[in-house]
Protein backbone atom coordinates (compact mmCIF):
# COMPACT_ATOMS: atom_id res chain seq x y z
CA UNK A 1 0.00 0.00 0.00
CA UNK A 2 1.34 3.41 -0.97
CA UNK A 3 -0.08 6.78 -0.03
CA UNK A 4 -0.10 8.43 -3.46
CA UNK A 5 -2.16 11.51 -4.30
CA UNK A 6 -5.30 9.46 -5.10
CA UNK A 7 -5.16 7.51 -1.87
CA UNK A 8 -4.33 10.68 0.04
CA UNK A 9 -7.52 12.32 -1.17
CA UNK A 10 -9.49 9.25 0.03
CA UNK A 11 -7.69 9.46 3.38
CA UNK A 12 -8.48 13.16 3.68
CA UNK A 13 -12.18 12.41 3.11
CA UNK A 14 -12.05 10.35 6.32
CA UNK A 15 -11.30 13.59 8.21
CA UNK A 16 -14.22 15.98 7.70
CA UNK A 17 -12.24 18.94 9.11
CA UNK A 18 -9.00 18.40 7.21
CA UNK A 19 -9.47 21.11 4.57
CA UNK A 20 -11.18 23.90 6.47
CA UNK A 21 -12.35 25.21 9.84
CA UNK A 22 -16.05 24.80 10.79
CA UNK A 23 -16.65 28.31 9.43
CA UNK A 24 -15.31 27.19 6.07
CA UNK A 25 -11.91 28.85 6.21
CA UNK A 26 -9.41 26.83 4.22
CA UNK A 27 -6.26 26.02 6.16
CA UNK A 28 -3.45 23.53 6.62
CA UNK A 29 -3.65 21.81 9.99
CA UNK A 30 -0.09 21.39 11.29
CA UNK A 31 -0.75 21.38 15.04
CA UNK A 32 -1.11 17.60 15.14
CA UNK A 33 1.40 17.26 17.98
CA UNK A 34 -1.10 19.06 20.20
CA UNK A 35 -3.94 16.80 19.05
CA UNK A 36 -4.83 15.36 15.67
CA UNK A 37 -8.07 15.86 13.78
CA UNK A 38 -10.72 13.23 14.47
CA UNK A 39 -11.56 10.59 11.90
CA UNK A 40 -15.23 10.21 10.97
CA UNK A 41 -15.24 6.57 12.07
CA UNK A 42 -14.22 7.57 15.61
CA UNK A 43 -16.80 10.37 15.78
CA UNK A 44 -19.60 8.15 14.41
CA UNK A 45 -18.82 5.36 16.87
CA UNK A 46 -18.72 7.85 19.71
CA UNK A 47 -22.10 9.28 18.70
CA UNK A 48 -23.68 5.80 18.57
CA UNK A 49 -22.27 4.89 21.97
CA UNK A 50 -23.43 8.18 23.50
CA UNK A 51 -27.00 7.86 22.21
CA UNK A 52 -27.64 4.10 22.06
CA UNK A 53 -25.47 2.71 24.83
CA UNK A 54 -25.44 5.43 27.44
CA UNK A 55 -26.30 3.24 30.47
CA UNK A 56 -23.86 2.00 33.04
CA UNK A 57 -22.47 -1.53 32.86
CA UNK A 58 -23.38 -4.58 34.95
CA UNK A 59 -27.13 -4.86 34.37
CA UNK A 60 -29.52 -7.08 32.37
CA UNK A 61 -31.06 -4.42 30.16
CA UNK A 62 -29.98 -3.87 26.56
CA UNK A 63 -28.20 -0.53 26.99
CA UNK A 64 -26.12 -1.86 29.84
CA UNK A 65 -25.05 -4.95 27.91
CA UNK A 66 -24.32 -2.77 24.86
CA UNK A 67 -22.16 -0.45 26.96
CA UNK A 68 -20.15 -3.41 28.24
CA UNK A 69 -19.69 -4.63 24.65
CA UNK A 70 -18.39 -1.23 23.49
CA UNK A 71 -15.84 -1.29 26.32
CA UNK A 72 -14.68 -4.81 25.46
CA UNK A 73 -14.44 -3.91 21.77
CA UNK A 74 -12.35 -0.87 22.66
CA UNK A 75 -9.97 -2.85 24.86
CA UNK A 76 -9.62 -5.40 22.08
CA UNK A 77 -8.95 -2.72 19.42
CA UNK A 78 -6.24 -1.13 21.57
CA UNK A 79 -4.75 -4.56 22.30
CA UNK A 80 -4.46 -5.17 18.53
CA UNK A 81 -3.00 -1.72 17.99
CA UNK A 82 -0.28 -2.33 20.58
CA UNK A 83 0.14 -6.11 20.11
CA UNK A 84 -0.78 -6.65 23.75
CA UNK A 85 -1.48 -10.09 25.21
CA UNK A 86 -5.22 -9.37 25.08
CA UNK A 87 -7.98 -6.91 25.99
CA UNK A 88 -7.40 -7.61 29.70
CA UNK A 89 -4.03 -5.82 29.43
CA UNK A 90 -5.63 -2.47 28.49
CA UNK A 91 -6.52 0.08 31.16
CA UNK A 92 -8.35 3.35 30.43
CA UNK A 93 -7.98 6.73 32.07
CA UNK A 94 -8.86 10.38 31.78
CA UNK A 95 -5.52 11.43 30.25
CA UNK A 96 -1.97 10.19 29.85
CA UNK A 97 -1.02 12.47 32.72
CA UNK A 98 -3.56 10.93 35.08
CA UNK A 99 -2.51 7.39 34.07
CA UNK A 100 1.16 8.21 34.66
CA UNK A 101 0.35 9.63 38.10
CA UNK A 102 -1.71 6.59 39.06
CA UNK A 103 1.01 4.25 37.80
CA UNK A 104 3.64 6.15 39.79
CA UNK A 105 1.52 5.87 42.97
CA UNK A 106 1.21 2.10 42.47
CA UNK A 107 4.94 1.68 41.86
CA UNK A 108 5.83 3.99 44.74
CA UNK A 109 4.24 1.49 47.10
CA UNK A 110 6.84 -1.07 46.02
CA UNK A 111 9.80 1.15 46.91
CA UNK A 112 11.64 1.85 50.16
CA UNK A 113 12.91 5.34 49.33
CA UNK A 114 16.47 4.54 48.22
CA UNK A 115 15.52 3.83 44.60
CA UNK A 116 16.05 6.01 41.54
CA UNK A 117 14.12 6.49 38.30
CA UNK A 118 15.93 7.07 35.00
CA UNK A 119 14.43 9.03 32.12
CA UNK A 120 15.56 11.01 29.06
CA UNK A 121 16.36 14.69 28.84
CA UNK A 122 13.57 15.36 26.34
CA UNK A 123 10.49 14.27 28.26
CA UNK A 124 7.08 15.89 28.44
CA UNK A 125 6.35 16.92 32.06
CA UNK A 126 3.79 14.10 32.20
CA UNK A 127 6.76 11.78 32.57
CA UNK A 128 8.64 14.01 35.00
CA UNK A 129 6.34 15.39 37.69
CA UNK A 130 4.87 12.05 38.85
CA UNK A 131 8.43 10.89 39.70
CA UNK A 132 9.37 14.23 41.23
CA UNK A 133 6.28 13.85 43.45
CA UNK A 134 7.35 10.35 44.52
CA UNK A 135 10.69 11.88 45.50
CA UNK A 136 9.01 14.62 47.50
CA UNK A 137 7.13 11.99 49.54
CA UNK A 138 10.35 10.02 50.10
CA UNK A 139 9.20 7.04 48.01
CA UNK A 140 12.22 7.30 45.70
CA UNK A 141 15.56 9.00 46.16
CA UNK A 142 15.97 10.73 42.81
CA UNK A 143 14.96 11.16 39.19
CA UNK A 144 17.90 11.00 36.80
CA UNK A 145 17.96 12.49 33.31
CA UNK A 146 20.00 11.02 30.47
CA UNK A 147 20.68 14.19 28.50
CA UNK A 148 20.58 14.27 24.69
CA UNK A 149 23.12 15.91 22.43
CA UNK A 150 21.86 19.46 21.97
CA UNK A 151 23.42 19.92 18.52
CA UNK A 152 22.02 16.79 16.90
CA UNK A 153 18.96 16.48 19.16
CA UNK A 154 19.75 12.76 19.52
CA UNK A 155 20.13 10.49 22.52
CA UNK A 156 22.55 7.59 22.52
CA UNK A 157 21.05 4.70 24.57
CA UNK A 158 24.44 4.39 26.28
CA UNK A 159 23.51 7.68 28.01
CA UNK A 160 20.66 5.81 29.70
CA UNK A 161 22.94 2.91 30.60
CA UNK A 162 25.32 5.35 32.30
CA UNK A 163 22.57 6.66 34.59
CA UNK A 164 21.65 3.19 35.84
CA UNK A 165 22.94 1.61 39.04
CA UNK A 166 21.73 -1.13 41.40
CA UNK A 167 19.09 1.24 42.85
CA UNK A 168 17.45 1.94 39.49
CA UNK A 169 13.95 0.52 39.67
CA UNK A 170 12.23 2.38 36.82
CA UNK A 171 13.36 3.34 33.31
CA UNK A 172 10.69 5.56 31.80
CA UNK A 173 11.09 7.15 28.37
CA UNK A 174 9.06 8.88 25.73
CA UNK A 175 8.70 7.09 22.38
CA UNK A 176 9.69 10.35 20.69
CA UNK A 177 10.31 13.89 21.87
CA UNK A 178 7.20 16.00 21.31
CA UNK A 179 9.47 18.99 20.59
CA UNK A 180 12.52 17.59 18.79
CA UNK A 181 10.94 14.72 16.87
CA UNK A 182 13.82 12.51 18.08
CA UNK A 183 12.84 8.88 18.47
CA UNK A 184 14.09 6.87 21.43
CA UNK A 185 15.70 3.51 20.54
CA UNK A 186 12.94 1.69 22.42
CA UNK A 187 14.07 -1.90 21.86
CA UNK A 188 17.64 -1.15 22.89
CA UNK A 189 16.57 0.81 25.96
CA UNK A 190 14.22 -2.08 26.81
CA UNK A 191 17.16 -4.44 26.96
CA UNK A 192 19.05 -2.03 29.21
CA UNK A 193 16.02 -1.73 31.53
CA UNK A 194 15.51 -5.50 31.70
CA UNK A 195 19.20 -6.14 32.43
CA UNK A 196 18.88 -3.65 35.29
CA UNK A 197 15.77 -5.42 36.58
CA UNK A 198 13.83 -2.13 36.33
CA UNK A 199 10.22 -1.51 35.33
CA UNK A 200 10.21 -0.20 31.75
CA UNK A 201 7.59 2.45 30.94
CA UNK A 202 6.91 4.17 27.62
CA UNK A 203 5.12 7.48 27.18
CA UNK A 204 3.88 6.84 23.63
CA UNK A 205 1.56 9.85 23.43
CA UNK A 206 3.51 11.74 20.80
CA UNK A 207 4.86 8.76 18.88
CA UNK A 208 1.82 6.51 18.50
CA UNK A 209 0.44 7.93 15.20
CA UNK A 210 3.81 7.58 13.45
CA UNK A 211 4.99 3.98 13.91
CA UNK A 212 3.41 0.60 14.56
CA UNK A 213 3.65 0.01 18.31
CA UNK A 214 4.58 -3.45 19.51
CA UNK A 215 4.72 -3.71 23.29
CA UNK A 216 6.02 -7.27 23.18
CA UNK A 217 8.82 -6.44 20.76
CA UNK A 218 9.76 -3.38 22.80
CA UNK A 219 9.57 -5.51 25.92
CA UNK A 220 7.98 -2.78 28.04
CA UNK A 221 6.05 -3.26 31.26
CA UNK A 222 3.73 -0.30 30.68
CA UNK A 223 2.91 1.94 27.72
CA UNK A 224 0.59 4.94 27.72
CA UNK A 225 -1.02 6.90 24.88
CA UNK A 226 -3.94 9.29 24.37
CA UNK A 227 -6.82 8.96 21.92
CA UNK A 228 -6.74 12.61 20.89
CA UNK A 229 -3.23 12.18 19.44
CA UNK A 230 -4.46 9.20 17.42
CA UNK A 231 -7.40 10.53 15.40
CA UNK A 232 -9.87 9.96 18.22
CA UNK A 233 -11.20 11.94 21.20
CA UNK A 234 -9.74 12.72 24.61
CA UNK A 235 -9.16 9.91 27.06
CA UNK A 236 -6.16 7.62 27.33
CA UNK A 237 -5.05 4.01 27.50
CA UNK A 238 -2.34 2.15 29.32
CA UNK A 239 -0.94 -1.23 28.42
CA UNK A 240 0.26 -3.16 31.48
CA UNK A 241 1.87 -6.58 31.46
CA UNK A 242 -0.77 -8.97 32.84
CA UNK A 243 1.44 -10.01 35.77
CA UNK A 244 1.65 -6.35 36.89
CA UNK A 245 -2.10 -5.94 36.61
CA UNK A 246 -2.43 -8.87 38.98
CA UNK A 247 0.37 -8.24 41.44
CA UNK A 248 0.65 -4.47 41.87
CA UNK A 249 -1.72 -2.59 44.14
CA UNK A 250 -2.99 0.63 42.57
CA UNK A 251 -5.06 3.07 44.61
CA UNK A 252 -8.68 1.92 44.38
CA UNK A 253 -12.02 2.51 46.08
CA UNK A 254 -13.74 -0.22 48.06
CA UNK A 255 -16.32 -1.58 45.60
CA UNK A 256 -14.16 -1.31 42.45
CA UNK A 257 -13.10 -4.59 40.79
CA UNK A 258 -10.28 -6.40 42.57
CA UNK A 259 -8.81 -7.87 39.41
CA UNK A 260 -8.37 -7.18 35.70
CA UNK A 261 -8.02 -3.71 34.17
CA UNK A 262 -11.00 -2.51 36.24
CA UNK A 263 -8.79 -2.77 39.33
CA UNK A 264 -6.68 0.06 37.86
CA UNK A 265 -9.50 2.28 36.57
CA UNK A 266 -10.77 5.20 38.64
CA UNK A 267 -14.50 5.90 38.52
CA UNK A 268 -17.02 4.85 35.91
CA UNK A 269 -15.84 3.76 32.45
CA UNK A 270 -16.82 5.88 29.45
CA UNK A 271 -18.08 3.51 26.77
CA UNK A 272 -18.05 6.36 24.21
CA UNK A 273 -14.30 6.75 24.67
CA UNK A 274 -13.82 3.03 23.99
CA UNK A 275 -16.18 3.19 21.01
CA UNK A 276 -14.24 6.13 19.54
CA UNK A 277 -10.86 4.42 19.82
CA UNK A 278 -12.35 1.34 18.14
CA UNK A 279 -13.36 3.65 15.28
CA UNK A 280 -9.87 5.14 15.09
CA UNK A 281 -8.23 1.69 15.04
CA UNK A 282 -10.70 0.53 12.37
CA UNK A 283 -9.83 3.61 10.34
CA UNK A 284 -6.12 2.71 10.55
CA UNK A 285 -6.91 -0.88 9.55
CA UNK A 286 -8.76 0.57 6.54
CA UNK A 287 -5.58 2.47 5.56
CA UNK A 288 -3.86 -0.93 5.59
CA UNK A 289 -6.32 -2.37 3.09
CA UNK A 290 -8.77 0.19 1.67
CA UNK A 291 -10.22 -2.25 -0.85
CA UNK A 292 -11.20 -4.86 1.76
CA UNK A 293 -14.92 -5.61 1.59
CA UNK A 294 -15.30 -6.06 5.34
CA UNK A 295 -13.62 -4.64 8.42
CA UNK A 296 -10.97 -7.03 9.73
CA UNK A 297 -11.69 -9.60 12.41
CA UNK A 298 -10.32 -8.78 15.85
CA UNK A 299 -6.89 -10.25 16.55
CA UNK A 300 -4.39 -11.38 13.95
CA UNK A 301 -6.26 -10.09 10.89
CA UNK A 302 -6.67 -6.58 12.30
CA UNK A 303 -3.06 -6.53 13.52
CA UNK A 304 -1.87 -7.48 10.02
CA UNK A 305 -3.85 -4.63 8.47
CA UNK A 306 -2.51 -2.22 11.06
CA UNK A 307 1.01 -3.33 10.22
CA UNK A 308 0.31 -2.64 6.53
CA UNK A 309 -1.15 0.75 7.40
CA UNK A 310 1.85 1.85 9.41
CA UNK A 311 4.22 0.65 6.73
CA UNK A 312 2.48 3.01 4.31
CA UNK A 313 2.25 5.80 6.88
CA UNK A 314 5.95 5.61 7.75
CA UNK A 315 6.96 5.63 4.11
CA UNK A 316 4.75 8.60 3.33
CA UNK A 317 5.73 10.57 6.44
CA UNK A 318 9.36 9.99 5.49
CA UNK A 319 8.67 11.74 2.18
CA UNK A 320 7.05 14.64 4.03
CA UNK A 321 10.05 14.85 6.37
CA UNK A 322 12.54 14.89 3.47
CA UNK A 323 10.65 17.84 1.99
CA UNK A 324 10.38 19.61 5.34
CA UNK A 325 14.09 19.24 6.10
CA UNK A 326 15.62 19.68 2.65
CA UNK A 327 12.96 21.48 0.61
CA UNK A 328 11.85 20.78 -2.94
CA UNK A 329 12.69 22.57 -6.19
CA UNK A 330 13.18 26.25 -5.40
CA UNK A 331 11.61 26.02 -1.96
CA UNK A 332 14.28 25.65 0.74
CA UNK A 333 13.89 23.23 3.66
CA UNK A 334 13.98 24.03 7.36
CA UNK A 335 17.72 23.32 7.33
CA UNK A 336 18.29 26.06 4.72
CA UNK A 337 15.87 28.90 5.43
CA UNK A 338 18.02 31.89 6.43
CA UNK A 339 17.79 32.76 10.12
CA UNK A 340 15.71 29.69 10.95
CA UNK A 341 16.98 27.66 13.89
CA UNK A 342 15.65 24.10 13.88
CA UNK A 343 15.75 22.28 17.22
CA UNK A 344 16.03 18.53 16.78
CA UNK A 345 17.65 16.19 14.28
CA UNK A 346 18.44 17.86 10.94
CA UNK A 347 18.13 14.44 9.32
CA UNK A 348 16.26 11.15 9.60
CA UNK A 349 18.21 8.75 11.78
CA UNK A 350 19.14 5.59 9.84
CA UNK A 351 18.38 3.29 12.76
CA UNK A 352 15.47 4.83 14.63
CA UNK A 353 14.00 7.15 12.00
CA UNK A 354 12.39 10.40 13.12
CA UNK A 355 8.93 11.73 13.90
CA UNK A 356 7.68 14.51 11.60
CA UNK A 357 7.81 17.10 14.39
CA UNK A 358 9.74 20.28 13.75
CA UNK A 359 10.33 22.96 16.38
CA UNK A 360 12.05 26.15 15.39
CA UNK A 361 12.55 29.88 15.87
CA UNK A 362 12.91 32.50 13.17
CA UNK A 363 15.39 35.36 13.60
CA UNK A 364 13.68 38.72 14.01
CA UNK A 365 10.32 37.31 15.13
CA UNK A 366 8.73 36.53 18.49
CA UNK A 367 7.11 33.08 18.48
CA UNK A 368 3.48 33.90 19.37
CA UNK A 369 3.16 36.86 16.95
CA UNK A 370 4.80 34.75 14.23
CA UNK A 371 2.31 31.93 14.73
CA UNK A 372 -0.45 34.57 14.40
CA UNK A 373 1.00 35.85 11.12
CA UNK A 374 1.23 32.28 9.84
CA UNK A 375 -2.43 31.80 10.69
CA UNK A 376 -3.79 35.20 9.60
CA UNK A 377 -1.86 35.52 6.33
CA UNK A 378 -0.98 31.98 5.33
CA UNK A 379 -3.73 29.89 6.94
CA UNK A 380 -1.25 27.64 8.62
CA UNK A 381 -2.34 26.27 12.01
CA UNK A 382 0.61 25.67 14.30
CA UNK A 383 1.37 26.43 17.92
CA UNK A 384 4.01 28.40 19.83
CA UNK A 385 4.64 27.47 23.46
CA UNK A 386 6.84 25.20 25.58
CA UNK A 387 4.69 22.15 24.76
CA UNK A 388 4.91 21.04 28.41
CA UNK A 389 8.43 19.84 27.66
CA UNK A 390 11.69 20.63 29.43
CA UNK A 391 13.40 20.89 26.02
CA UNK A 392 12.88 24.64 25.30
CA UNK A 393 14.38 25.54 28.70
CA UNK A 394 17.45 23.40 27.95
CA UNK A 395 18.09 25.70 24.98
CA UNK A 396 17.39 28.73 27.22
CA UNK A 397 14.14 29.42 25.39
CA UNK A 398 10.71 29.95 26.89
CA UNK A 399 8.84 28.91 23.75
CA UNK A 400 9.31 27.61 20.21
CA UNK A 401 7.08 27.21 17.17
CA UNK A 402 6.17 23.66 16.26
CA UNK A 403 4.77 21.99 13.16
CA UNK A 404 3.83 18.32 13.38
CA UNK A 405 2.71 16.47 10.29
CA UNK A 406 0.69 13.28 10.14
CA UNK A 407 -0.23 11.09 7.20
CA UNK A 408 -3.28 13.15 6.16
CA UNK A 409 -1.10 16.19 5.50
CA UNK A 410 -0.20 16.81 1.89
CA UNK A 411 3.13 17.66 0.30
CA UNK A 412 1.57 20.99 -0.70
CA UNK A 413 0.87 21.77 2.97
CA UNK A 414 4.51 21.14 3.87
CA UNK A 415 5.63 23.34 0.99
CA UNK A 416 3.27 26.14 1.94
CA UNK A 417 4.81 26.25 5.43
CA UNK A 418 8.32 26.34 3.98
CA UNK A 419 7.46 29.06 1.42
CA UNK A 420 5.82 31.24 4.07
CA UNK A 421 8.78 30.89 6.46
CA UNK A 422 11.29 31.54 3.67
CA UNK A 423 9.41 34.68 2.58
CA UNK A 424 9.15 35.99 6.17
CA UNK A 425 12.82 35.19 6.82
CA UNK A 426 13.96 37.10 3.74
CA UNK A 427 11.78 40.11 4.66
CA UNK A 428 13.80 40.53 7.87
CA UNK A 429 17.24 40.22 6.23
Ligand SMILES: Cc1ncc(COP(=O)(O)O)c(C=O)c1O
Pocket residue numbers: 033034094095096097098124126127174176177178203204205206226236387388
Ligand atom coordinates in the same frame (compact mmCIF):
# COMPACT_ATOMS: atom_id res chain seq x y z
C1 LIG B 1 4.89 13.04 24.89
C2 LIG B 1 3.63 13.48 25.61
N1 LIG B 1 3.34 12.93 26.80
C3 LIG B 1 2.23 13.26 27.48
C4 LIG B 1 1.36 14.20 26.99
C5 LIG B 1 0.15 14.55 27.80
O1 LIG B 1 -0.96 13.80 27.40
P1 LIG B 1 -2.38 14.01 28.09
O2 LIG B 1 -2.86 15.36 27.64
O3 LIG B 1 -3.23 12.91 27.58
O4 LIG B 1 -2.18 13.96 29.56
C6 LIG B 1 1.63 14.81 25.76
C7 LIG B 1 0.73 15.85 25.24
O5 LIG B 1 1.12 16.75 24.53
C8 LIG B 1 2.79 14.43 25.04
O6 LIG B 1 3.09 14.96 23.86
